[in-house]
Amino acid sequence: MNRNPFWDRVRDNDFTMFSGSHLTALLIIALCILLLFTSRFTLRARPGLRRGTRLLLVVLLAASEGGLHLWYLSQGTWSRSASLPLELCGITLLLSIVMLLTRSRLLYSFLYFAGIGGASIALLTPNLVYPFPHFRFLLFFIAHGSIILASLYMTWVEEYKPSWRSLFFTMLCLNVVAACVYAANLLLDANYMFLMRKPSTFSVLDYFGPYPYYLLVEEGFAFVIFLLMFLVFFKLPQRFRRRQT
DSSP: OOOOTTTOSOOSSOOOTTSHHHHHHHHHHHHHHHHHHHTHHHHHHOHHHHHHHHHHHHHHHHHHHHHHHHHHHHHTOOOTTTSSSOSHHHHHHHHHHHHHHHTOHHHHHHHHHHHHHHHHHHHHSOOOOOOTTSHHHHHHHHHHHHHHHHHHHHHHTSOOOOOHHHHHHHHHHHHHHHHHHHHHHHHHTOOGGGSSSOOSSOOGGGGSOSTTHHHHHHHHHHHHHHHHHHIIIIIHHHHHHHHHO
């Protein structure tokens, strides 16, 4: 039987981190981010175009999640212990859809940090085995890129802004989510959010020590990343503008 390199579960090669296809995917996402940033004033001034952009992101996110489950089912690999949207990026993907549809400031205050931060780390060190041009490769980068674009859309177009309170709110929510996912892992004999062990592929967790200590280091690392996201992109520019006036 001939294999379909775009769709089949069995593959001849594995994904290689920082390969040409990986770097190209990152470049395309970066260009989409740049396009969104340079179009922010046009989108603000044209309600129809703004609404269309928002709905396009909703479609990309929903299609990514739906496409993943369709692939699992087609390959006979869907399981409660590995296929539920209980990874951090799966959770932020679903919440991003709700945020875009409702323009919820509460969800934005969480997703600016957890969505952008989590998806960015995932894009740099993908927990992925399927190389380009496999469906799972394309789906991975579309989904994680769209998570980032969703919160950046709310920031640049809808003009939402995070605060000190939202930073600590995010940390609190992450711990609540982790506790719930940990309970689900025990019930399902699963490893969602890598709370039970590290992923089999290379990740930033490899630098954080053995289990369970890497969970504490991971939390500190997340707080530092979120703090930098807040200071570099909001607090420092605000201070600079004040000095200029």
